[in-house]
Amino acid sequence: MFKATFRGREVLYPEPFGSVTAGADKDYPVDYSHLNIMGYAMGAEGIEADPDKATFPAVNTETCFGAGEDKIKMKVPVFTGALGSTDIAQKNWEHFAIGAAITGITLVCGENVCGIDRDLELDGQGKVRKSPEMDRRVETYRRYHEGYGDILVQMNVEDTRNGVAEYVIDKLGVETIELKWGQGAKCIGGEIKVNSLERAIELKKRGYIVTPDPEVPAFQAAFRAGPLKQFERHSRLGFIDEDSFMDEVERIRKLGAKRITLKTGAYPMRELAMAIRWSSDAKIDLLTIDGAPGGTGMSPWRMMTEWGVPSIYLHSMAYELCERLAQKGRFVPDLAFAGGFSSEDHVFKALALGAPYCKAVCMGRALMIPGMVGKNIEKWLRGEDGGLPKSISKYGMTKEEIFMNYEVLKEKYGNEADKLPLGAVGIFSAVDKLKVGLQQLMAGSRSWQVNYISRKDIFSLTEECAKITQIPYVMDAYKAEALEIIDA
Numbered sequence: 001m002f003k004a005t006f007r008g009r010e011v012l013y014p015e016p017f018g019s020v021t022a023g024a025d026k027d028y029p030v031d032y033s034h035l036n037i038m039g040y041a042m043g044a045e046g047i048e049a050d051p052d053k054a055t056f057p058a059v060n061t062e063t064c065f066g067a068g069e070d071k072i073k074m075k076v077p078v079f080t081g082a083l084g085s086t087d088i089a090q091k092n093w094e095h096f097a098i099g100a101a102i103t104g105i106t107l108v109c110g111e112n113v114c115g116i117d118r119d120l121e122l123d124g125q126g127k128v129r130k131s132p133e134m135d136r137r138v139e140t141y142r143r144y145h146e147g148y149g150d151i152l153v154q155m156n157v158e159d160t161r162n163g164v165a166e167y168v169i170d171k172l173g174v175e176t177i178e179l180k181w182g183q184g185a186k187c188i189g190g191e192i193k194v195n196s197l198e199r200a201i202e203l204k205k206r207g208y209i210v211t212p213d214p215e216v217p218a219f220q221a222a223f224r225a226g227p228l229k230q231f232e233r234h235s236r237l238g239f240i241d242e243d244s245f246m247d248e249v250e251r252i253r254k255l256g257a258k259r260i261t262l263k264t265g266a267y268p269m270r271e272l273a274m275a276i277r278w279s280s281d282a283k284i285d286l287l288t289i290d291g292a293p294g295g296t297g298m299s300p301w302r303m304m305t306e307w308g309v310p311s312i313y314l315h316s317m318a319y320e321l322c323e324r325l326a327q328k329g330r331f332v333p334d335l336a337f338a339g340g341f342s343s344e345d346h347v348f349k350a351l352a353l354g355a356p357y358c359k360a361v362c363m364g365r366a367l368m369i370p371g372m373v374g375k376n377i378e379k380w381l382r383g384e385d386g387g388l389p390k391s392i393s394k395y396g397m398t399k400e401e402i403f404m405n406y407e408v409l410k411e412k413y414g415n416e417a418d419k420l421p422l423g424a425v426g427i428f429s430a431v432d433k434l435k436v437g438l439q440q441l442m443a444g445s446r447s448w449q450v451n452y453i454s455r456k457d458i459f460s461l462t463e464e465c466a467k468i469t470q471i472p473y474v475m476d477a478y479k480a481e482a483l484e485i486i487d488a
Contacts, residue, residue, distance in 0.1 A: 004359060007118040008098050008277060009364030012240075012300045012301065013193075013298075013299075013301065014299055014301075017193045017230070017298070018086060018087030018088060018090070018192070018193060018298075019087065020340065020364075021088060021296050021365050021368050021369065021372070022295065022296075023185075023293060023294065023295040023296070023304060023305075023340065023450045024185075024292070024294065024295055024304040024305040024340075025087045025293070025305065025365075026035050026305050026306070026427070026463070027261050027291055028310045028312075028313075029464065030312055030313070030464055030465045031310065031311070031349070032311065032312050032340075032346060032349050032352075033343075034460060034461050034464075034465035035312075035349050035352075035439055035458045035459070035461070035465065035469070035471060036352070036447050036458065036459055036461055037131030037345065037348055037349065037444070037445060037457060037458055037462060037473070038457045038458060038459060038477070039444040040062045040207075040444075040445060040446045042446075043446045044446050045061070045446055045447050045448060045449070046447065046448035046449035046452050047448040048136070051304050053138075054443070054446075054448065055281065056439045056440050056442075056443035056444075057439060058288065058448060059439035059442045059443050059447075059448050059449075060448060060449045060450070061075065061076050061077065061435050061442075062074065062075055062076075062337055062449075062450065063076075063077040063309070063359050063360055063440060063450045063451075064359070065200070065285060065334040065336070065359040065383060066285045066334065067259075067283045067284065067285045067331070067333065067334070067359060068099075068283075068284070068285075070258055070259070072106060072149065072176070072259070072285075072286075072380055073147070073148050073149075074104060074105050074106055074148055074149050074360065075103065075105065075435070076103070076104070076105055076395055077347060077351060077359065077360040077433060078105055078146065078347060078360060078361050078362075078363055078367070078431065078434060079100070079106035079107065079108065079149065079336070079360055079361075079363070079448055080096065080105070080106070080108055080156050080177075080360055080362070080363065080364075080367045080368075081098055081108060081296065081338065081362055081363060081364030081365075081368075082108045082109070082110030082111065082180075082183070082263065083096055083107070083109060083110050083114055083173070083368075084106065084109065084110020084113055084154065084190060085110065085111065085113055085115065085190065085192050086110075086113035086190075086192055086296070087192065088296070088298075088368065088372075089110065090133070092192075092368070092371050092372055092375055092423060093136070093137060093140060093426050094421050094423070094424070095372075095374060095375050095421045095422070095423020095426070095427070096142065096367070096368070096371045096423070096427070097137065097140040097141040097151075097373055097424075098140060098141070098144050098420060098421060098424035099143075099370075099421075099423060099424035099426065099427025099428055100149060101144035101145045101146070101149065101424075101429065102144050102146075102409065102420070102424060102426075103130050103149075103150055103235070103427060103428050103432075104146065104148030104279045104366070104429045105148070105149045106149040106151070106152060107141050107149065107150075107151050107152070108140070108151075108152045108178060108263075108362075109134075109137050109141075109151055110154045110190070111154045111155065111158075111159055111190055112130050112131055112136050112156065112158060112159065112190060112235060113131070113137060113153075113161065113164075113168055114125075114131040114133070114134050114159065114167065115158050115162060115206060115207075115208065116133075116164055116456060117131045117132065117133040117134065117205065118133075119131075119132045119133070120133075120206075120318055122162070124297050125163075126162065126163075127162060127166065127167075128162050128163050128164055128166070128167040128238070128346060129167075129333070131167065132212040133243075134153075134164075134167070134168060135172065136171070136301075137151075137442060138151060138153075138168065138172045138174060138423050139172075144147040144194050150175065150176050150259075151174065151175055152176045152177070152178045152261055153165075153168045153176070153178065153214065154177075154178045154179075154180050154357040155172050155178065155180060155188070156178060156180050156189065156235050156238065157181055157235060157236040157237075157238055158206075158207055158208060158236065158462075160248070161207065165177050165252050165255055165257070166277075169255045169256045170256070170259055170283050174257075175257065175258040175259060175262060175347060176257065176258065176259040176260070177252050177259075177260055177261070177339055178260075178261040178262065178263055178288075179245075179248065179249070179252075179260065179261070179262045180238070180262075180263045180264075180265070181238060181240060181262065181263065181264040181265060181271070181275065182263075182264065182265030182266075182267065182290075183263065183265045183266075183290045183294060184265050184266045184290035184291050184292050184293070184294030184295075184298035184308060184338060184339045184340075185265075185290075185292075185293075185294035185295035185296070185298075185303070185304050186259060186299040186300065186303045186307065187265065187266075187267075187303070187308065188234065188237055188293075188303075189209075189234050189235025189237055189238075190193060190234070190235045190298070191232050191233060191234045191235070191298065192213045192232070192298070193230040193231065193233075194210070194230060194231045194233055195229070195230055195234055195386070197223050197224075197231075198216055200214035200231035200233070201214045201215060203233045204438070205461075208234065208235070208305035209236060210231055210232065210233050210234070211231065211232050211234065211236070212228065212231065214231055215307075218450075223417075225264050227423075233469075234278070238345055240271075240273070240274065242278055245247070245282070246278070246281070246282055246382075246477070249282045249284070259284075259285040260284055260285060260368075261284060261286040261287070261288065262275060262284050262288070263286050263288045263290065264287065264288070264289055264290065265290050265308060266291050266294070266307065266308025266311075266314055266339070267308070268309060268453075270320075271316050272289070272314065272317055272318060272321065275287060275289070276318065276321050276322060276332075276333070276488040277321075277325065279333040280330050280331050280332060280333055283331060284333045285333070285334065285336050285389075286333065286336055286359070287333045287334070287335050287336070287386070288335075288336040288337075288362050288399055289314060289315065289318050289335060289336070289337055289338065290338040290339050290362065291308070291309060291310055291312070291313070291314040291315060291337070291340070292307060292309060292310050292311065292314075292339060293305060293310070293311075293339070293340055294308075294338070294339050294340060294364065295364070296355055296364045296365055296368060303475060305335040310339075311337070311338075311339030311340055311341075312353070312468065312469065314339070315337050315339075315350065315353055315354055315358075316353065316468050316469045316470065318335060318337075318357075318409065319352065319353065319357065319455075319470075320470070322354075332357055334359045335357045335358045335359065336358065336359060336360045336362050336365070337350040337353075337354055337358050337361055337362070338360065338361065339363035340364035341362075341366060342363065342365070342453070343366075343434070343437070344434050344435075344437030344440075344441060345437075345441060346361065347361045347434065347438055348438060348441045348442070348445075348457075349458055350459075351450065351453045352453050352455055352457045352458045353455065353456060353458065353471065354471060355453055355454045355455050356451070356454070357487070359450075360428070363423070365423075365457050366430075367427060367431075368431065369425070370426035370427050370429065370430035371423035371426055371427050372423065374403075374421070374422040374423035374424065374426025374427070375421065375422065375423040376483075377399070377402060377422050377426070378421065378423070380392065380421040381398070381399060381422075385460050395478075399422060399425070403425050403426070403429060404427060404429065405425065405428055409425060411426065412423075416422070433443075445457040453472060458471055459471060459472055459473070459474045459477040460472060460473050460474065461474055
């Protein structure tokens, strides 16, 4: 309140906006830490139960998703959150995109990329004729794409109006379009901040909501005088109804999209049921369900903390609704869970809680951080910003010494490895850690393939968690089998 006294609305967002990534910090009554992973002393699924064969490096972490035969395969069951029109996505895209491609995971290109493109060209109908920034986004990922993962391009209200789907499908050959109903971090549309009055006016003329209104003389004067330093560009709220959703899915399919996915946020069970049932009826290829808390630093602080259904509650609801749908003999779409995940145990628990419907975990900050750290190391190695800090230099003074996976990439790509941005090397290394950690957990639960992970492989540490998730309380898990052994 002290700072709000003189800075007002500026205090709503993390600072410096567009340069940092930040998330919410709130303790919920129940969260994923209230689940633990089962380990067994017998059996093996997906491999022969032989100690010389059933080793943890033999665990296969590959997954796939899709409603038809043309599924998307990934080497690890994780993929990036939406990286759209924010400064962080734009400035670090080469690191994020190449990192995802060489790792063999999916990359989500978020909303408004065309809309904020400084070199955007629109035709006479207000549709995208040319977007060099979108071209760059797609081409960068494809440069190293090797058949695992895909680039998904998100659509919001403005993207639909601007004909983004038509452009990326027809001109760039994009195969997968993602529709969006919000996200775990905020219930309003996405926002960026703009440091130029002229740019703010330009974006308003392109149809965006810009606040404060850059065409109001008082705000223009405040900007020129200095206290008003930035304008906010907001996307519009979407409003869903079944007929419009089905019509939009059909329209995009007719444009030539091979796959259509849906991203929905931390809305109540009613909207979640709509997302699941409509995705079922429309044969959507993947439904990503993003729970609270979330955020990559582009959302208002209090909204990240206080808005929406927390992940474990939302994902438990999703399983219950999918089970009901399956019992009625209806198609259940493949799911991905999102909302604060960052480590291999998170991945295992999410896959288990949502089994057999959850195929992957969507990560926001967790995959942005290694990209940004790798980019910083690249700058420090050039002598910028004071050179390598001690926290990095203790591992070495060259990229070959610092990145333990650099030689792995050099063996694969040869001299081309020297062209890889170090943020991409960072993402490759971070996902390698997730993969190996997941292999260890899967071997402990005796699952040598992702599809063998089940709800029986986790248990609740509290009775309240058991009530919410329907995952057995620790004192009840496998109790019937135990008593049979004792009573035999």
